[in-house]
Amino acid sequence: MKLPKNLRRRVLLFSLLSFIVAAGRGAAQKQPQIVQVKIGTILASNKNDEFDAKLKGLENQLRVLKYRSYRLLKDESQNVPWQGSKVFEIPGGRSLMVALQEFQDNRIGLKVRLTEGQKPLLDTTVRIANRGNFILGGPPHEGGVLVLSISAVAQ
Amino acid sequence: MKDCENISESMGRWLDGELSPAESESIRAHVAQCAACREAQRKLEKLQLALEGALMAESKSIEFEPFWRAVQLRIAEKRTWYEDALDWSRGLFTASRAAWAIPALIALLLAVASLESYFPGWRGGAGRNAFAAVDSIDAHGRNVALLREYDSKTTVIWLYEDQEGENETAEEPPPPGPAF
Numbered sequence: 001m002k003l004p005k006n007l008r009r010r011v012l013l014f015s016l017l018s019f020i021v022a023a024g025r026g027a028a029q030k031q032p033q034i035v036q037v038k039i040g041t042i043l044a045s046n047k048n049d050e051f052d053a054k055l056k057g058l059e060n061q062l063r064v065l066k067y068r069s070y071r072l073l074k075d076e077s078q079n080v081p082w083q084g085s086k087v088f089e090i091p092g093g094r095s096l097m098v099a100l101q102e103f104q105d106n107r108i109g110l111k112v113r114l115t116e117g118q119k120p121l122l123d124t125t126v127r128i129a130n131r132g133n134f135i136l137g138g139p140p141h142e143g144g145v146l147v148l149s150i151s152a153v154a155q
Numbered sequence: 156m157k158d159c160e161n162i163s164e165s166m167g168r169w170l171d172g173e174l175s176p177a178e179s180e181s182i183r184a185h186v187a188q189c190a191a192c193r194e195a196q197r198k199l200e201k202l203q204l205a206l207e208g209a210l211m212a213e214s215k216s217i218e219f220e221p222f223w224r225a226v227q228l229r230i231a232e233k234r235t236w237y238e239d240a241l242d243w244s245r246g247l248f249t250a251s252r253a254a255w256a257i258p259a260l261i262a263l264l265l266a267v268a269s270l271e272s273y274f275p276g277w278r279g280g281a282g283r284n285a286f287a288a289v290d291s292i293d294a295h296g297r298n299v300a301l302l303r304e305y306d307s308k309t310t311v312i313w314l315y316e317d318q319e320g321e322n323e324t325a326e327e328p329p330p331p332g333p334a335f
């Protein structure tokens with residue numbers, strides 16, 4: 001039986017698209033050896049209207065949280081090896097463990113665990129854009145709350 | 156009346172509407188009273204639909220905004236862009252052109268594949284791509300909210316305590332927003 005022309009076209013187009021997709025994925029999966037993970041620890045409160053000038057680059061994101069004042073407490077970067085993990089000390093006896101999970105489509109998959117002393121507060125897996133970030137916040141601290149900006153750059 | 160073998164030979168062209176009215180009518184009449192040919196027609200149509208679905212799904216997974224912009228004008232034309240692409244790709248495989256066209260096609264695909272490594276976000280997906288995707292959250296029994304704000308491409312995971320005492324509210328306003 002002869003296939004209809006539309007069907008033949010679709011078979012051809014389908015193989016062409018599959019090839020393009022496969023080629024794209026192949027390139028995207030080149031994994032970086034090291035990812036630099038940066039944690040900015042910020043104290044957000046409603047005590048005054050002070051906005052820390054060092055947080056200029058995060059202003060639009062922080063304003064989403066609707067606090068009046070933002071102050072950078074700590075800025076720490078660590079190089080995390082592929083499929084390795086690093087622990088960041090967070091003010092208030094907390095710590096943040098960040099593990100690299102995957103790199104695909106220029107996105108970095110992170111597994112993040114926030115603990116206070118020995119007890120885990122939060123476990124999450126997040127995929128962020130290379131050079132992008134996400135915000136983790138809420139733990140009370142010195143009359144305000146802690147806000148962490150977690151970002152990653154593939155090296 | 157054509158026999159089943161002839162019918163099945165012409166069925167593809169019949170479904171494509173490429174037969175003369177007389178030929179179409181004779182096939183239609185045969186298919187109407189022949190269960191085997193009706194079954195063949197049904198299978199062929201099902202296959203077409205399945206492939207159409209697969210094509211749609213596959214083309215969705217390619218983020219090709221710049222490419223799309225370039226072909227958007229053509230979509231408005233009578234012929235669809237993929238028909239043009241197919242005519243073009245069919246031309247590639249004619250003997251005289253194949254010699255250079257196949258390496259050229261491979262080079263083009265490699266270029267597309269490696270653009271991402273030189274110009275991350277070139278596909279124009281930077282906006283969507285810049286958003287963090289949260290795959291799982293476990294707050295070990297505590298309250299947690301997920302907030303996404305589109306203008307600033309902000310993804311927030313917010314831990315909060317139960318508001319047992321009202322005196323704490325000044326300290327911990329829950330983040331406002333639609334996506335809790």
Ligand SMILES: [Zn+2]
Binds near residue numbers: 158159189190191
């Ligand atoms: Zn028949």
